[in-house]
Amino acid sequence: MSSPFSTADSIDPQTGFTAPHPSVSQAASDLRAAAGEKAVALKERALESAHHLREVAAEKAVAFKQAAAEKASHFKDTANEQWQGTRVKAKEIHITAEDYIRENPTKCVLGALGAGFLIGLIVRR
Numbered sequence: 001m002s003s004p005f006s007t008a009d010s011i012d013p014q015t016g017f018t019a020p021h022p023s024v025s026q027a028a029s030d031l032r033a034a035a036g037e038k039a040v041a042l043k044e045r046a047l048e049s050a051h052h053l054r055e056v057a058a059e060k061a062v063a064f065k066q067a068a069a070e071k072a073s074h075f076k077d078t079a080n081e082q083w084q085g086t087r088v089k090a091k092e093i094h095i096t097a098e099d100y101i102r103e104n105p106t107k108c109v110l111g112a113l114g115a116g117f118l119i120g121l122i123v124r125r
Helices: 022-103 105-124
Strands: none
Touching: 022 105
């Protein structure tokens, strides 16, 4: 029985190497065509995925922008309320201080002189 393949002892270019069968060529051609179709399909899916991701990213960016605008508005309102409260308290303290000074002018003048004297001593050193 002879072997259809060549052995290491008989390296004859004609032995063991036959022309490819038409079915092998056809199979290779079919594989190339299928691979090309798969590549085109994969490219289309990648483009669809990229488009979908772009849309999702745009939606997320809009949602993030809206949330940031809401937070900024909330912080602005809170800061404005705090500022108004601080202004009211400062006016109350100012009115209270004026009333005290009008009721006790001598104490206030002597206290201001004493504070000025102490600050003068501290600055001199």
